[in-house]
Amino acid sequence: MSPDLASSEPLLTARGLARHYGVRLPGGLMGRRATLKAVDGIDFDLARGEILGLVGESGCGKSTTAKLVLGHVAPSAGEVRFDGAPVPVDHGGDWRRLRRRMQMIYQDPLGALDRRLPIAAQIAEPLQIHRPDLSRADRGARAAELMRAVGLRPDQAARYPHELSGGQRQRVVIARALALDPELLVCDEPVSALDVSVQAQVLNLLEDLRARTGFAALFISHDLKVVRQMADRVAVMYLGRIVEEGSPEEVLHRPLHPYTQALVSAAPSPHAGRRRARIVLRGDPPNPVEAPAGCSFHPRCPVAVARCRTERPPLLREGRRAVACHLAQAAGGGFAPAPLPSAAVSGAAA
Amino acid sequence: MPTAPLPASPRDLHGASPAAGPAPSAAPLATLRGLTVDFDIGERYVRALHGVDLTIARGETLGVVGESGCGKSITWLAALGLLGPGARVGGSAVFDGQELIGMRPRGLDRLRGGRIALIFQDPASALNPVQRIGRQIGESLALHRGLRGRAARDEARRLLDRVGIANAAQRLDEYPHELSGGMNQRVMIAMALAGEPDLLIADEPTTALDATIQAQILDLLRDLQAESGMALALISHDLGVIADMADRVAVMYSGRVIEEAPAGRLFAAPAHPYARGLLAALPDIEGPKRRLETIPGSVPPPHALPPGCAFAARCPHVDGVCETAPPPLRPVPGAPARRAACARLEALVRPPEPAPVLQRQEQRA
Structure with a gap:
């Protein structure tokens, strides 16, 4: 399904979205106060029925973005609009009504489920809360239908979460998330805790359900392979900002930003063989409390130039492609991949 | 994306490489034969490992891959006597001519952390949070190499240098919480190297790390192996990591290879x-997208x-x-x-x- 951006207003828009936390640096009461910029001004749109993949390493702000989208935390700046209206963050009536239309799936299904309730009751719970007009029998019938849709057997209805496998639990979470026919699913590492064979089952299930119900999704994962499988569009985050955006094929096969280039080259794949060159970045991602000046990637960037240390590159857009890098600009306009490092390219043998 | 073909790695030329040790015909470094593990679950025992046979040659990287619960980790814990009293271990595990199953604790203590080293998935919980890095490495150096004082500190600094930690001298006086996950894993590797191991057992060593840090750690392990000729048993659920690193692979399922x-x-x-x-x-990054x-x-x-x-x-x-x-x-x-x-x-x-x-x-x- 390829949503037509031009014809309809996006389901979700984020503009200048930021979330800062006040923290104290180590040193107890003497520690200096500082600001942790978990999300630092991001813009994105999500069309109806579209899946936007959000990738990046721990601490890059992907999960905070999910919380901002759902209205779980208030933005420090900017706003999120869902279907044209700002997402409320007061957890009041408007927020609850909106939450019927946006649901979430997290990494750990056991943590997301109530251990003391049989699974059918948990799947029916959103109906109980948001659809009091339905009779108990109708709710039961809908829960049974949802269980069938996610591949759970009717005889499992009375089971408790601990009696199910990890994959089955994630199916319960998915069934519950879909109970109210949401327009938006926020999936934060939905298959990261699952074994490979079960991960494939759940990914196929999400694809099938999406084809049937047409939900849009913000799909967060550190696994590029999984994101490519699921997403229509990918945004790469680094230290609270989007540094690159485009279709999965563009971003993963012709990455523009040096960070994306390194990320893609570092993703191990048994299919790619062992002859793939790898860009090994030096150092760790910097502490988001003390984000470097200029381009925040410059201390680890193998091809950074003087300008990168002082001048922060804006996220420039060109059609469906976007990149924030001084070195990813083509001479005649448009984008070109940043030059590959010569010394930092280390082969499999390194 | 950099996809230029590269010269064959030393590991590809395994038998001929000087770092790889003796010819393949020599006795393997470690041999597991019919290794079984039964766990005591109260009234009876449940068999978790059903007779595993594996060998590792000197300098070789054996990848062990499988899904959770397949027995890939307990195989090695059983061989090293690390499973505790609730487990009954049978079969044989021979390391360089010595039978490990049923070996006295003193003998095992000499080998473990010495000629056989282990690193785990979560370095933060494997390190002692209230001891400085230098002291933790020093403990290993004292136990297995008899180094103390100045000599131990110098060697600890050299090891931190070797695993790519900048400011090694300063890091010796820091605590694990002051280091990132990738740095702590480097410290774990430095501790493993302290005993100059012939066999390093790495159980999901990069699973908790970010992709770019994982690449650094895998590169480091490869370098160390090429330099020291140690064998590596790499346990992972990640087929990509295994494909990237291993010479030979064992796939496990339900307690069997x-x-x-x-x-x-x-x-x-x-x-x-x-x-x-x-x-x-x-799923794959390359090639046509498929269901x-x-x-x-x-x-x-x-x-x-x-x-x-x-x-x-x-x-x-x-x-x-x-x-x-x-x-x-x-x-x-x-x-x-x-x-x-x-x-x-x-x-x-x-x-x-x-x-x-x-x-x-x-x-x-």
Whole structure:
């Protein structure tokens, strides 16, 4: 399904979205106060029925973005609009009504489920809360239908979460998330805790359900392979900002930003063989409390130039492609991949 | 994306490489034979490991891959006597001529952390949070190399340098919480190196790390191996990591090794239906996007294994013969370096020579 951006207003828009936390640096009461910029001004749109993949390493702000989208935390700046209206963050009536239309799936299904309730009751719970007009029998019938849709057997209805496998639990979470026919699913590492064979089952299930119900999704994962499988569009985050955006094929096969280039080259794949060159970045991602000046990637960037240390590159857009890098600009306009490092390219043998 | 072909790695030239130790005909560094583990669950024992046979040559990287609960970690914990009193270990684990199963604790203590080192997934919980890094490395150096004081500190600094930690002298006085996850894993590796091991057992060493940090740690392990000639048993659920690192791969399922093969061959053409299923279930970055193939069902629990092949209920090639007894690990027809535990190998594995269309038609006729 390829949503037509031009014809309809996006389901979700984020503009200048930021979330800062006040923290104290180590040193107890003497520690200096500082600001942790978990999300630092991001813009994105999500069309109806579209899946936007959000990738990046721990601490890059992907999960905070999910919380901002759902209205779980208030933005420090900017706003999120869902279907044209700002997402409320007061957890009041408007927020609850909106939450019927946006649901979430997290990494750990056991943590997301109530251990003391049989699974059918948990799947029916959103109906109980948001659809009091339905009779108990109708709710039961809908829960049974949802269980069938996610591949759970009717005889499992009375089971408790601990009696199910990890994959089955994630199916319960998915069934519950879909109970109210949401327009938006926020999936934060939905298959990261699952074994490979079960991960494939759940990914196929999400694809099938999406084809049937047409939900849009913000799909967060550190696994590029999984994101490519699921997403229509990918945004790469680094230290609270989007540094690159485009279709999965563009971003993963012709990455523009040096960070994306390194990320893609570092993703191990048994299919790619062992002859793939790898860009090994030096150092760790910097502490988001003390984000470097200029381009925040410059201390680890193998091809950074003087300008990168002082001048922060804006996220420039060109059609469906976007990149924030001084070195990813083509001479005649448009984008070109940043030059590959010569010394930092280390082969499999390194 | 950088995809330029690179010269073959030293590991590819394994037998001929000086770092790789003696010729392949020499006795392996470690040999596991019929290793079993039974866990005490109160009234009875449940068998978690059903007779694992594995070998590692000097300097070799053996990848052990499988899903959660397949026994890939307890294999090595059992061999090193680290499972505790609730587990009954049987079979044999010989390291450089010495039998480890039933060895006295003093003998094991000399080997563990010394000639055999272990690193785990979560370095933050493997390190002592209230001791400085330098002291923790120093402990290993005192135990296995008799170094103390100045000499131990100098050696600890050299090791931190070696694993790529900048400011090694300063880091010695820091605590694990002051270091990032990737740095702590480097400290763990430095501690493992302190005993100058012949065998490093790395259990999911990069699973908790970010992709770019994982690449750094895998590179480091490769460098250290090339330099010191130590063997590496790399345990991982990540087929990509295994493909990247291993010379030889063992695939485990439900407490058994179900396939063993040189890495390149395994990933190019897995023989066992489970190994095939795993590879087909994995999404890929390259190539055309396809619908993932799934393995139906889930792994049977260890206390309710079927009498036959543990994979039978999920296997697309299942036959009556699969349900009688667990199939033994045996050579794959036409590929003596590979072994697989499948009763239907003959029907599944194509003949080794590329069969032209004509020939196949003849066979059919």
